[in-house]
Amino acid sequence: MRDYLDSLPKEGPQRVMLAGLEHLDERYVKAVGYGTKAQRFGRPKMVLFGDIVGDDENAVALAASAVIRLCNGRGAEGFIAVSPEARRKFWLDRARTAAIARHTNAFKLNEDVVIPLPRMGEYCDGVERINIELALRNKLLLCKTLAEFFAGELPLREYESNLEKDEVIGDRRGNALELLSLVRRRWQWLYEHLDTPLSKAEGKFAELGIEPAEFSNHTNRPTLFHRLQDYSVRASWKNEIRAHLQEIFEGDTFRPVLERVEALHRGVLRGRVFVALHMHAGDGNVHTNLPVNSENYAMLQEANEAVARIMALARSLGGVISGEHGIGITKLQFLEADEIKPFIAYKNRIDPEGRFNSGKLLPGGDLRHAYTPSFSLMGFESLIMQQSDIGAIADAVKDCLRCGKCKPVCTTHVPHANLLYSPRNKILATSLLIE
Numbered sequence: 001m002r003d004y005l006d007s008l009p010k011e012g013p014q015r016v017m018l019a020g021l022e023h024l025d026e027r028y029v030k031a032v033g034y035g036t037k038a039q040r041f042g043r044p045k046m047v048l049f050g051d052i053v054g055d056d057e058n059a060v061a062l063a064a065s066a067v068i069r070l071c072n073g074r075g076a077e078g079f080i081a082v083s084p085e086a087r088r089k090f091w092l093d094r095a096r097t098a099a100i101a102r103h104t105n106a107f108k109l110n111e112d113v114v115i116p117l118p119r120m121g122e123y124c125d126g127v128e129r130i131n132i133e134l135a136l137r138n139k140l141l142l143c144k145t146l147a148e149f150f151a152g153e154l155p156l157r158e159y160e161s162n163l164e165k166d167e168v169i170g171d172r173r174g175n176a177l178e179l180l181s182l183v184r185r186r187w188q189w190l191y192e193h194l195d196t197p198l199s200k201a202e203g204k205f206a207e208l209g210i211e212p213a214e215f216s217n218h219t220n221r222p223t224l225f226h227r228l229q230d231y232s233v234r235a236s237w238k239n240e241i242r243a244h245l246q247e248i249f250e251g252d253t254f255r256p257v258l259e260r261v262e263a264l265h266r267g268v269l270r271g272r273v274f275v276a277l278h279m280h281a282g283d284g285n286v287h288t289n290l291p292v293n294s295e296n297y298a299m300l301q302e303a304n305e306a307v308a309r310i311m312a313l314a315r316s317l318g319g320v321i322s323g324e325h326g327i328g329i330t331k332l333q334f335l336e337a338d339e340i341k342p343f344i345a346y347k348n349r350i351d352p353e354g355r356f357n358s359g360k361l362l363p364g365g366d367l368r369h370a371y372t373p374s375f376s377l378m379g380f381e382s383l384i385m386q387q388s389d390i391g392a393i394a395d396a397v398k399d400c401l402r403c404g405k406c407k408p409v410c411t412t413h414v415p416h417a418n419l420l421y422s423p424r425n426k427i428l429a430t431s432l433l434i435e
Contacts, residue, residue, distance in 0.1 A: 001018075001048070001050065001070055002018060002021065002117065002281075002282060004066060004070065005018040005052065005067070008063060013056055014054075014055075014056055015056075015059075016052060016060055018050060018052060018053075019051040019053045020050065020282065021048065021051075021280070021282035022049045022094050022278070022279070022280060023046060023281040024046065024049075024093070024094065024278045025046050025277040026045050027274060027275075027276040028100055028277070028278045029043060029044060029045075029093075031276070032093045032094075033099075034047060034093050035093075046124075047093070048281060049093075050067065052064050052067070061080075065080075068080065094278075095405065096403075097278050097287075097403075098401035098403030098405075100276050100289055100291060107291065107292055107293065107294045108292060109290040109292060109330060110287065110288075110289055110325060110328075111288045111289070111307050111311070112285065112287055112288065113286050113288060113311070113319050113322070113323055114283075114284050114285050114286070114319055114323050115284045115286055115317055115318075115319040116284060117284050119318060120281070120284060122317055123314065123319070125229075126310075126313040126317075127275050127288070128229055129225060130309055130310065132194065132225065132228050132229065134272065134273050134274060134302070134306065135235070135274070136187055136190060137191065138268060138271070138272040138273075139237060140184060140187055140188060140191065141268055142237060142241075142265060142269075143183060143187065143241075144184070146176075146241070146261060146264060146265075147177060147180045149261070149264060150173055150176045150177050154173065154257050155256035155257060156168065156253055156254065156256060157253050157255060159253050168253065172248050172254070176248055176249075179245070179248070182209070185208070186209060186240075187235050189204065190210075190224065190233070190235060194225040195224070195225065196224045197223060198223065198224065201227070205233075212232050212233050213231070213232045213234070242261070242265075245258065245261060246258060270296075271293070271299045273290060273292065273302045273303045273306055275288060275290055275310065276288075276289045276290075276291070277289075285323050287323070287324075287325075290306060304330075311331075321334050321335060329360065329365060329366055332366050333366055340361065343361060344361075344363075347361075347362065390434055393430065393434060394431070397430050397431055400424065400427045402424045403424070404424055406423045406424060407423060412426075
């Protein structure tokens with residue numbers, strides 16, 4: 001798309017230019033509640049929003065139509081906003097990207113990188129590989145958690161019977177554990193064989209009870225990873241575990257068992273790490289975000305491991321560990337000494353006493369002494385909040401995603417003033433004061 005538009009005249013009355021190109025990946029598409037406009041598909045795997053501008057209406061229309069044909073030729077669909085109102089509606093979904101961190105109360109790791117445009121597909125595939133591994137790892141943890149639950153004391157409703165509890169449960173416990181063992185073995189095999197060629201993997205499907213759905217015929221993407229990527233092979237808790245457990249523990253007597261299973265699944269799922277991408281697709285500036293719950297230490301550790309892989313991936317593709325939002329303390333460990341050396345020299349020259357952002361982006365200014373306040377921790381651990389107005393204040397600001405959408409309508413926001421005039425920074429300051 002960009003190559004085509006770059007080939008059009010840039011001078012004269014027929015000039016046409018690409019003014020903006022934004023991308024949302026599948027996780028952002030879901031988070032913003034994107035309403036698909038396509039007739040043939042459900043929710044899309046990704047969405048591109050492009051602004052094509054020019055001085056001649058017909059030239060712009062012809063260019064837009066050509067872009068739609070490019071999309072159609074690649075198994076996608078394209079739509080043209082022919083009025084200002086339609087354009088505004090198209091771009092509204094892009095304005096809601098802060099929703100990706102709604103379930104973690106706005107806590108997320110923001111790891112911007114810039115990727116050369118010709119390598120962008122490889123970056124997206126690499127991140128998707130990380131996501132599939134993280135998802136399978138979370139599912140394996142679910143199997144382990146459920147197996148521990150079924151090996152212990154199972155909760156039942158009161159029942160009128162002279163039978164002992166173990167007699168009421170019968171062979172259900174064993175059937176559940178056998179099911180979990182089978183599913184865990186299946187998912188573990190998928191996790192360990194992502195790079196296995198399909199010619200070898202498909203022979204194992206019948207043995208493990210994997211039933212692939214209809215899939216596109218990959219010619220240059222022939223591994224099990226690609227089967228998981230296009231959903232022709234799935235690891236589904238709903239179909240492979242929950243549906244069978246509902247059959248095993250059918251009846252009102254066993255309802256507490258299924259309720260506990262659902263609760264355990266929600267708990268494990270809440271700690272699942274995933275990577276979401278949205279980007280300025282016209283220049284390769286990628287916002288790589290990992291929502292995390294800051295009170296979940298294991299989740300933070302797993303997220304940091306994923307970040308290290310992402311940074312290595314970006315460098316391997318000729319990308320840079322920087323971007324629109326600059327360098328933060330989480331990126332410092334991934335920078336080479338010669339990359340940070342000019343900044344250190346500049347900082348020492350203009351601020352020799354270290355008064356401004358003391359220690360930041362300098363040797364030792366890493367995450368070892370960092371601290372992140374957590375609304376979850378405050379909600380569980382602060383008795384003071386329950387007995388004072390602090391709890392009400394915290395509740396009023398806890399859902400702020402710091403997206404900045406409040407600034408255009410805020411009477412206190414003064415663009416040329418300091419940061420404390422911004423409403424989202426006031427909310428951030430309030431949360432720190434509460435902590």
